[in-house]
Amino acid sequence: MNEPRMSTKAIWAGESDYLAFGATQVPVVHSVSYGYDNMDEWYEVAIGNKKGHIYGRNTNPTVEAFEDKIRLLEGAEAATSFSTGMAAISNTLGTFLFPGDRVVSIKDTYGGTNKIFTEFLPKQHVDVILCETGNHEAIEEEIAKGCQVLYLETPTNPTVKITDITRMVRAGKAAGAIVIVDNTFATPINQNPLELGVDLVIHSATKFLGGHADALGGALCGSKELVEKVYHYREINGATLDPMSAYLLLRGMKTLKLRVDKQNENAMKVAEHLKTIDGVESVFYPGLTEHPGHDIAKQQMRGFGGMLSFSVKGGVDTVRHLLPKLKYANRAANLGAVETIVGPSRTTSHVECTPEERAAMGIPEGLIRYSAGIEDIEDLIEDLDQAFHALPEHLFAR
Numbered sequence: 001m002n003e004p005r006m007s008t009k010a011i012w013a014g015e016s017d018y019l020a021f022g023a024t025q026v027p028v029v030h031s032v033s034y035g036y037d038n039m040d041e042w043y044e045v046a047i048g049n050k051k052g053h054i055y056g057r058n059t060n061p062t063v064e065a066f067e068d069k070i071r072l073l074e075g076a077e078a079a080t081s082f083s084t085g086m087a088a089i090s091n092t093l094g095t096f097l098f099p100g101d102r103v104v105s106i107k108d109t110y111g112g113t114n115k116i117f118t119e120f121l122p123k124q125h126v127d128v129i130l131c132e133t134g135n136h137e138a139i140e141e142e143i144a145k146g147c148q149v150l151y152l153e154t155p156t157n158p159t160v161k162i163t164d165i166t167r168m169v170r171a172g173k174a175a176g177a178i179v180i181v182d183n184t185f186a187t188p189i190n191q192n193p194l195e196l197g198v199d200l201v202i203h204s205a206t207k208f209l210g211g212h213a214d215a216l217g218g219a220l221c222g223s224k225e226l227v228e229k230v231y232h233y234r235e236i237n238g239a240t241l242d243p244m245s246a247y248l249l250l251r252g253m254k255t256l257k258l259r260v261d262k263q264n265e266n267a268m269k270v271a272e273h274l275k276t277i278d279g280v281e282s283v284f285y286p287g288l289t290e291h292p293g294h295d296i297a298k299q300q301m302r303g304f305g306g307m308l309s310f311s312v313k314g315g316v317d318t319v320r321h322l323l324p325k326l327k328y329a330n331r332a333a334n335l336g337a338v339e340t341i342v343g344p345s346r347t348t349s350h351v352e353c354t355p356e357e358r359a360a361m362g363i364p365e366g367l368i369r370y371s372a373g374i375e376d377i378e379d380l381i382e383d384l385d386q387a388f389h390a391l392p393e394h395l396f397a398r
């Protein structure tokens with residue numbers, strides 16, 4: 001038989017080792033510690049010579065099933081997990097960056113990641129270089145000057161810019177850097193960065209992987225050697241994924257392929273429809289042929305993703321009137337759930353930044369981030385139409 005395809009993997013992968021009592025579903029093991037009558041066996045497990053569990057901050061069977069499923073979906077040798085996506089990012093950067101080191105990244109990373117780069121790492125005397133997202137030459141030039149870590153995110157939050165992963169891997173490898181990609185927006189359904197030569201893939205499992213906006217979590221996939229280093233950092237520093245969240249994420253992941261396929265489709269149709277609406281200024285979606293990253297996205301992604309953004313005529317005023325009128329959208333800071341979610345970027349992904357910082361990142365104050373859910377597309381389109389029609393006239397008269 002062939003290697004199982006994505007949907008089959010999402011459903012079956014990583015579960016069989018964790019079933020007990022004939023159960024067909026992975027149990028939620030809430031036990032903090034694991035007991036041993038045999039002192040020699042306990043010792044063997046404790047030093048890692050024998051498979052088993054010792055203490056919940058280190059490992060847990062439910063959490064391990066989650067790690068195994070994301071590992072198989074990303075085609076990785078190893079995976080580990082974290083309490084949140086930001087814990088995955090901070091623990092990974094913390095593992096590989098030391099005083100005097102240099103990290104190259106882009107200006108458009110997730111707001112929290114950007115804060116690590118601009119606020120925390122400089123205090124630890126790590127030299128942080130943030131390049132213009134999408135300017136591949138500028139990134140290559142900075143990489144060539146030497147760096148320990150090359151950190152990328154593609155597509156980016158919130159203007160869904162695309163970075164050529166293969167090209168960046170080539171430059172990163174030549175400089176001897178560890179290449180990391182935050183794959184949260186794409187999901188393993190649309191993009192597998194490890195296949196393109198990336199060393200480590202990070203996920204905020206809170207978003208598409210869980211898909212139901214009811215559990216926080218993070219994941220890291222890559223080679224055994226690198227993942228084990230980050231696992232060690234995490235087990236000591238303590239940002240452990242809890243078993244109940246691991247269970248909710250596992251359950252959500254079973255429908256990952258179904259959901260993401262539908263979200264890809266809905267996002268494309270919403271993006272196309274927004275272009276025909278009078279009050280819309282610009283639409284950002286890599287699936288649109290006029291999007292600057294479209295050709296690269298077509299090469300490295302199997303689908304263009306569920307995330308898009310658009311700016312409206314009349315700026316923040318219009319946003320203030322428009323968003324409350326939407327019937328089938330949560331106005332919230334999350335993304336990647338079964339429900340459509342909208343929010344102004346200045347309140348969601350980049351709330352940590354000042355207006356000046358957002359402007360420097362090319363994020364208009366009137367930008368709306370749109371995370372397509374799995375509703376019927378006709379309803380999403382009718383909803384946008386009625387919301388725009390109900391706007392006060394004066395907003396577009398500028």
Ligand SMILES: *Cc1c(COP(=O)(O)O)cnc(C)c1O
Binds near residue numbers: 085086087157204217
């Ligand atoms: C949400 C998000 C994060 C952070 O994840 P949390 O689970 O909220 O900590 C990191 N990267 C991207 C791209 C995200 O969207």
